[in-house]
Amino acid sequence: MVTIRELTYDLLRRNGITTIFGNPGSNELPFLQDFPGDFRYILALHEGVAIGIADGYAQATGRTALVNLHSAAGTGNAMGGLANAWNSHSPLVVTAGQQTRAMIGIEPLLTNIDATMLPKPLVKWSYEPARAEDVPLAMSRALHMSRLPAPGPVYLSIPYDDWAKDADPESSRLLERKVNAAGALDANATANLAARLDRSANPVLILGPDVDAARANEHAVKLAERLKAPVWVAPSAPRCPFPTTHPNFRGLLPASMAGISKLLDGHDLVLVAGAPVFRYHEYEPGPLLPPGAELIQITFDPDEAARAPMGDAMVGDVGLILAALADAVTESGRAAPAPRMAPKRIAPGKTPLTAERVLDLMDELAPRDAIYVNESTSTIEAMWERMRWEEPGSYYFGAAGGLGFAMPAAVGVQLAEPDRQVIAVIGDGSANYSITALWTAAQQKVPVVFVIMRNGTYGALRWFAGVLHADGVPALDVPDIDFVDIARGYGLEAERATTDEAFAAAFAEALKTGRPCLIEVATAWRKA
Ligand code: TZD
Ligand code: CA
Numbered sequence: 001m002v003t004i005r006e007l008t009y010d011l012l013r014r015n016g017i018t019t020i021f022g023n024p025g026s027n028e029l030p031f032l033q034d035f036p037g038d039f040r041y042i043l044a045l046h047e048g049v050a051i052g053i054a055d056g057y058a059q060a061t062g063r064t065a066l067v068n069l070h071s072a073a074g075t076g077n078a079m080g081g082l083a084n085a086w087n088s089h090s091p092l093v094v095t096a097g098q099q100t101r102a103m104i105g106i107e108p109l110l111t112n113i114d115a116t117m118l119p120k121p122l123v124k125w126s127y128e129p130a131r132a133e134d135v136p137l138a139m140s141r142a143l144h145m146s147r148l149p150a151p152g153p154v155y156l157s158i159p160y161d162d163w164a165k166d167a168d169p170e171s172s173r174l175l176e177r178k179v180n181a182a183g184a185l186d187a188n189a190t191a192n193l194a195a196r197l198d199r200s201a202n203p204v205l206i207l208g209p210d211v212d213a214a215r216a217n218e219h220a221v222k223l224a225e226r227l228k229a230p231v232w233v234a235p236s237a238p239r240c241p242f243p244t245t246h247p248n249f250r251g252l253l254p255a256s257m258a259g260i261s262k263l264l265d266g267h268d269l270v271l272v273a274g275a276p277v278f279r280y281h282e283y284e285p286g287p288l289l290p291p292g293a294e295l296i297q298i299t300f301d302p303d304e305a306a307r308a309p310m311g312d313a314m315v316g317d318v319g320l321i322l323a324a325l326a327d328a329v330t331e332s333g334r335a336a337p338a339p340r341m342a343p344k345r346i347a348p349g350k351t352p353l354t355a356e357r358v359l360d361l362m363d364e365l366a367p368r369d370a371i372y373v374n375e376s377t378s379t380i381e382a383m384w385e386r387m388r389w390e391e392p393g394s395y396y397f398g399a400a401g402g403l404g405f406a407m408p409a410a411v412g413v414q415l416a417e418p419d420r421q422v423i424a425v426i427g428d429g430s431a432n433y434s435i436t437a438l439w440t441a442a443q444q445k446v447p448v449v450f451v452i453m454r455n456g457t458y459g460a461l462r463w464f465a466g467v468l469h470a471d472g473v474p475a476l477d478v479p480d481i482d483f484v485d486i487a488r489g490y491g492l493e494a495e496r497a498t499t500d501e502a503f504a505a506a507f508a509e510a511l512k513t514g515r516p517c518l519i520e521v522a523t524a525w526r527k528a
Contacts, residue, residue, distance in 0.1 A: 005163040007136045007171055009036055012066065014175050015143045021054040021412075022068030023047050027097025027110055030163045031068070042415070042444060045436035047074045049408040051081030052434055055090045056373065056412025059239075060393060062213065064091040064146045065412075071096055072112045075119060075155075080402045080433075082122040085153045087279075088209060088238050088399035089301065091146040092153040093139070094119065098128060100161040115157035126155040132162035133171070140174040149181050149317070150301035183300065183317030185324060193314070194328035196296065200269035203227050206253065208234035208275020209399065210300060211241035214319035217392045220273065222326040224248045228334040233384065234275035235260065240395035241274060245388050247339040252384040255279065258286025265290040270311070273298040274318045277308040281401075282467055298322070343386045348500050352524040355379040355453055359386050361504050362423060362451065366511065369394070370421045371413055373448075375406030375430040378459030378525075383425070393417070404433030410448045411441045421449070421511060428454040428520075429478045435486060441516040442491030449510045450492075450518040452483045455525040462525070487518035494518040 002010075008031075012018070021042045024032055035041065044050035047069050058065040069075050075096050085092050098104065099111040107113060116126040125145050129138045135158055142154045185193070197203055205224050211217060220242055224231045231248045233241065235255035242249055253260055260278060264270060270293055272278075277297050288310045289295055295311025297304070298321050305313035314321065346357040359382055373396045374383060380397070389395055396413060398405030410424035431452050441448050457477045465473050487494035493515060497503035503521050510517035 001166040002172070003163065004132055004135050004165050004167045005031060007167040008139050008163075009039070010175055011136060011139055011143070013038070016063055017066050017143075019057070020066050020068050021050045021057070023050050023070060023074060024068055025070030025074065025097065025110065027071050027099060027160045028068055030160045031097065031158070042440065044408065044440050046434065047077035048081050048404045049434045049437045049440065051078040051085065051092070051094070052405050052408025052437065053412040053415070053440065054092055055081060055085045055088065055405065056396065056409030057416045058090045058092055058412075059088060059213065059396060059409075060413040060416035062215070064093055064143055067092055067094040069094060069096045071098065071110045072115070072118060075112070079119070079122065080404055082119060082153055083400040083402045084398040084405045086122040086400065089151045089213065090153065091151040093142045093146050093156065094123070094153055095156045095158060098157045098159040101132075101159045102161070104159065112157050116155070119155040122153065123155045124152045128157040129162070132159070132165040133168045135162050136167055136171040136174055140177065144179040148179065149183065150303070181317070184320040185314065185316055189314070190321075190324045190328050193296065194325055194330075197227060197269065197271065197325070198330045202267050203229045203269040203271060204264055204267040205229050205231045206234050206270060206272045206275065207231060207241035208273065209237055209239035209241065210274030210318050211322065212239040212274075212392055214274065214317070215392050216274070216319035216322045217241055217243070219319065219322035219326045221246060223322060223329065225336075226326060226329050226331045228332045228336045230337045232263070234272065234278060236279040236281055236401065237275070238397040238399035240389045243390045244384070245390055248337050250340055252381060253278070255281035256284035256286070257288055258284040261287045261290045264293065267293050269293065270295040271298070272296070272311075273322055275299070276304045277311060351499055352522055353498070353500055353503065354526070355455075355523045356382050356386065357500055358451070358453065358503060358521055358523060359383060361500060361507065362425070363387050365504060365508050366423060367421050370423055371395070371417060373397075373406045373410035373413055373422060373424045375403060376425045376427040376453045377430065378427070378455075378463060379425075379453065403430045407431065407434045407437035407450065408440070410450070411437050411444070411446050414446045414448045415444070421447075424448050424450045426450060426452050427459065428452055428456065428481060428483070429458045431483060432478075432481070436490070438487055438490040438492055438516070438518065446516055447514050448516050449507070450487070450516070451507070452518065452520045453523045454483065454520050455523045457525050459525055483518060483520040492516050492518050494520070496520045498522045
């Protein structure tokens, strides 16, 4: 007989999963016992880190990642990360060990009370099997559910006494299943959409993270070139869907209604692909679109399509639809959009360093295909303006704006992309939420270069306090944190830089070592 544990590991293998990210406790030990030699367990010291590493790994591979958490407390610690994973459509199967079935009713220590309710509404599906025999089916369903459109996290609570029981022989049928999503438009719908774009006098493209997730970046380039359309990145974008060096590239849209409609003024057709319409942040009321403009959204997320407050929507495979559209539109006779102005370069040698100068040095010194995982919140616009991102999968940011994403996600992305250099750009406030990601990077020898932008303050909050006219807010500074000491304590090599020469030298050295390193760089805080 095959045990439920053995069948489940087989199911994971068949679905391409041999890595587990987590932080276990007593309820999870029976799953992990006799851990198979072809699996690896990436231990994180906090569940926010476990889910962040898994999120980065899932996004960079485009495949489901498995997260192993401890009951309710472990799930709770991971909730912030779950908010990011939900918003980035990251395919995750999150498991939490439940108490033994015989005792659940009397709620002993480490019972996950009302387990299926706990992670909602940040999961697509949440389940605790009614019988041990249902565990393999539940895992199979979770694996498929996590990656079918729209992908996202799912949650399974599994009583720990289930693992050693015999599997129902019929459950082995799960091993052979292949479940695939279709989703191209039919020829008619493609022709109609192309005709609308052809009729438009001045179309504009707005691209979101799911273009990058679909690896449809080159289809977007072809479509923009044939339409001679400028391209913006959707507000609050957590990935980079279009080469920032392309002449049609305009930049990151602002995250307010009035801001967007003002910038898009003059366009009669707004084509949005792979993004919600729109993920606003600041409340700056105004028209949702400029006068006379219509909007068409292409998304694989039915909910994103349904909840949009304006425009038409097509729900389907973003990559297939963009590819078909790029072929179907007529090459426009308009002049190609003029390239945007190059950002002003900052003169070297000035201290305190500006964040812009640090970014320019990184862009100059890092390999051209480096991947940036960002959580430096007051310098997001500066990054979109300055960095030369040309390859798909070059940029990641917490999709819900929840801090604690980037340090672990950088580790996950680097595990997924061993041939590209991952650079984590982290604010001195943000660095504290998931700081123990440094330990996992050191233990697993994951050669991320962590750059801590130390300006001593919650810069973005200072800026936002200005937007909201909220004067006299306490607790906006984060002085007296020594990230070099902290990093060394977790086993990393670390340097401090206060001049651009020192930063350039430390950064160039860090890129050469092939080991995880941290550089703390002192930057100026300028009031916006
Ligand atoms: N807690 C969590 C989990 N997520 C958040 N987004 C915040 C708090 C609020 N918050 C922001 O939205 S930005 C920010 C905070 C505290 C300041 C981050 O400061 P930093 O970066 O030092 O990392 P900057 O460049 O100085 O803004
Ligand atoms: Ca800061």
